[in-house]
């Protein structure tokens with residue numbers, strides 16, 4: 008490839024590849040870990056009652072209504088919360104704010120495939136720490152010199168949950184760097200590290216409304232941490248774009264957080280479906296690390312994952328597959344509702360018994 012002179016000064020990156028969002032209807036979409044249930048019913052009323060003339064005005068740069076609702080729900084102070092346009096926005100801001108050392112940041116080999124993309128775009132050196140054969144983190148890997156640490160808990164795409172004690176040990180061993188725990192899937196049965204943020208000023212916990220709160224399309228993410236961490240993040244955010252989260256989203260987000268009953272009902276339903284799905288997958292000859300998230304990372308004893316993925320797609324069932332070392336014989340199946348899972352199993356039985 009030949010470059011024009013100006014192209015020498017382009018910030019060249021290989022972008023993140025999100026899961027497909029097919030335009031067709033009548034498909035079964037189990038590929039991006041979206042929630043099969045609608046958002047909390049009170050969100051309906053917010054939309055119906057919204058006075059559109061409010062759109063003339065810039066949104067509240069502090070997203071106060073949402074921050075306050077989150078502070079109450081998570082038992083912290085508003086100054087402990089940073090909100091952003093999806094946790095992707097929050098994590099990118101956090102990388103920019105905290106990962107400015109010459110030392111490499113650390114994250115696992117099998118993990119959220121956005122981390123290396125952000126590291127590259129923000130020009131942060133990184134080192135990958137391979138998970139063990141059971142896709143578990145070895146805490147020793149995170150006790151070497153580093154410029155920061157990030158991993159999801161439960162991990163994606165494996166679904167494996169690590170203990171709060173193990174994470175506390177890592178945070179405690181790294182007083183000189185910021186440790187970020189990406190809790191995108193913590194509401195599906197895991198124990199959160201939020202309470203540790205009171206004790207450790209170098210810990211940032213990140214969560215999202217996209218999975219457990221059924222709002223992937225609204226783009227809401229947030230981080231909880233020490234007042235100083237949050238202040239530093241806001242300084243960076245207000246140096247890039249102050250008006251990121253729109254007014255409607257702020258109000259809808261706040262309403263969602265207040266409906267605890269609906270939240271525990273829908274996450275509970277997903278957890279039950281997940282446990283039934285594990286049993287059915289086992290019977291069909293799949294193996295998988297035990298998942299504490301809203302997806303299962305499964306491999307079949309005989310049939311190749313890439314093949315099953317393509318066959319499911321022909322039947323309009325979308326799951327996620329990566330043709331990457333170590334994981335190219337796995338597919339990640341999002342937990343849908345019971346009817347969707349029944350359709351999935353009907354198709355799998357067909358494909359496996361051909």
Ligand SMILES: *Cc1c(COP(=O)(O)O)cnc(C)c1O
Nearest residue numbers: 093094095119159163191215217
């Ligand atoms: C889905 C996901 C996110 C991003 O979610 P947003 O929709 O941007 O809030 C972040 N981290 C992990 C591990 C995820 O799976």
